[in-house]
Amino acid sequence: MKDLFDYVEFGDLKLNSRIVRTGLWESEREKSGNFTPEIYTRYENIAASGVGLIISEVFSLYPRDVFSKYTNTINYNRFVREAKDLTDMVHIYDVPIFAQLGFVQFHKKAEHNVQVDDVTIEDIRKIQTDIIIAAQKFDYAGFDGIQLGLGNYYFLARFINPNFNHRTDRYGGSTLNRLKIVLEIIKVIKQNTKLHINVRLNAFDGTNMGMSLDETIEICRILEKYGVDSLQITRPRSPQFFTQENKEKNPLIEATNEIIKHVDIPVILGGGSNSQNQINDILNTTDIDYISMQRPFVADPSFLVDWQVLGDGVSRCITCNNCYWKKTSTCFIKPCKVETPSLEDDVLDE
Numbered sequence: 001m002k003d004l005f006d007y008v009e010f011g012d013l014k015l016n017s018r019i020v021r022t023g024l025w026e027s028e029r030e031k032s033g034n035f036t037p038e039i040y041t042r043y044e045n046i047a048a049s050g051v052g053l054i055i056s057e058v059f060s061l062y063p064r065d066v067f068s069k070y071t072n073t074i075n076y077n078r079f080v081r082e083a084k085d086l087t088d089m090v091h092i093y094d095v096p097i098f099a100q101l102g103f104v105q106f107h108k109k110a111e112h113n114v115q116v117d118d119v120t121i122e123d124i125r126k127i128q129t130d131i132i133i134a135a136q137k138f139d140y141a142g143f144d145g146i147q148l149g150l151g152n153y154y155f156l157a158r159f160i161n162p163n164f165n166h167r168t169d170r171y172g173g174s175t176l177n178r179l180k181i182v183l184e185i186i187k188v189i190k191q192n193t194k195l196h197i198n199v200r201l202n203a204f205d206g207t208n209m210g211m212s213l214d215e216t217i218e219i220c221r222i223l224e225k226y227g228v229d230s231l232q233i234t235r236p237r238s239p240q241f242f243t244q245e246n247k248e249k250n251p252l253i254e255a256t257n258e259i260i261k262h263v264d265i266p267v268i269l270g271g272g273s274n275s276q277n278q279i280n281d282i283l284n285t286t287d288i289d290y291i292s293m294q295r296p297f298v299a300d301p302s303f304l305v306d307w308q309v310l311g312d313g314v315s316r317c318i319t320c321n322n323c324y325w326k327k328t329s330t331c332f333i334k335p336c337k338v339e340t341p342s343l344e345d346d347v348l349d350e
């Protein structure tokens with residue numbers, strides 16, 4: 001019987017539990033770009049909570065991207081030194097940490113938000129070079145891995161999607177061609193760093209012209225073949241994803257479980273869970289072994305500590321999304337602390 005607090009392997013890594021903390025948008029950096037003391041404190045609380053793996057908030061590849069203006073970027077002088085302090089602190093708790101990298105829009109000097117079909121070969125080389133340099137920085141900074149953002153609505157998610165990519169050169173057409181921009185990056189990162197490479201991608205996008213689950217599976221198999229070490233499957237933006245015939249079933253769980261059958265690398269279910277019983281139910285009724293959570297860690301970075309004591313914990317996050325795009329990673333719901341039995345209560349119960 002699987003339990004979320006099992007000590008498990010994740011490729012070459014060992015995890016203290018099956019819970020992966022994913023960072024999305026939240027950030028708290030200063031204008032100058034440096035990590036604040038609050039960021040270190042938050043990461044220490046998460047690392048000490050019993051989490052298995054930490055995936056950072058997204059580090060935006062380009063400072064002028066459309067994330068929150070407070071979103072972390074790698075483009076300042078002290079990034080490697082400050083990030084090394086962060087990874088050293090997380091490693092004290094025997095928790096591996098990946099750096100999440102992504103960008104939504106590609107801008108050129110005079111052109112804003114260049115579309116997938118309009119980027120030139122020189123632009124592709126620039127994007128690839130920028131990502132490889134970022135990976136090198138993450139490696140120097142002590143991160144155990146990099147997460148490449150091919151999910152949600154990121155630029156690379158659109159690049160690999162036939163709904164957006166109508167190119168007629170070697171970067172368009174077949175599934176393999178649309179993936180080449182990423183495969184070429186993976187090859188260089190593999191050759192030049194010791195980073196575990198995780199790819200975050202959508203289960204499918206639900207539009208008529210977009211990626212089907214079958215194509216996502218094909219993409220996962222290609223990524224594995226080209227050296228990707230693990231995957232995280234997430235929800236696409238398409239509203240059709242949420243209007244499946246059988247609303248009782250979670251299509252993300254079903255899709256993730258199906259993908260797992262076709263690859264031999266770890267696959268993380270990307271979010272959507274908020275209680276201990278729900279997670280253990282998923283673990284024991286599917287082949288899913290790892291589950292990521294984000295907003296519950298915003299609501300309370302230490303909630304897993306309570307869960308280990310209570311045995312049937314529920315996150316107090318109500319998925320209102322009010323914490324997105326704010327300067328601080330703060331839950332805007334009034335805290336209602338879960339009562340944790342004290343040692344004295346245990347004795348009295350006996």
Ligand code: SF4
Nearest residue numbers: 317318321323331332
């Ligand atoms: S309750 Fe709302 S504000 Fe609080 S963590 Fe959840 S989504 Fe964010």
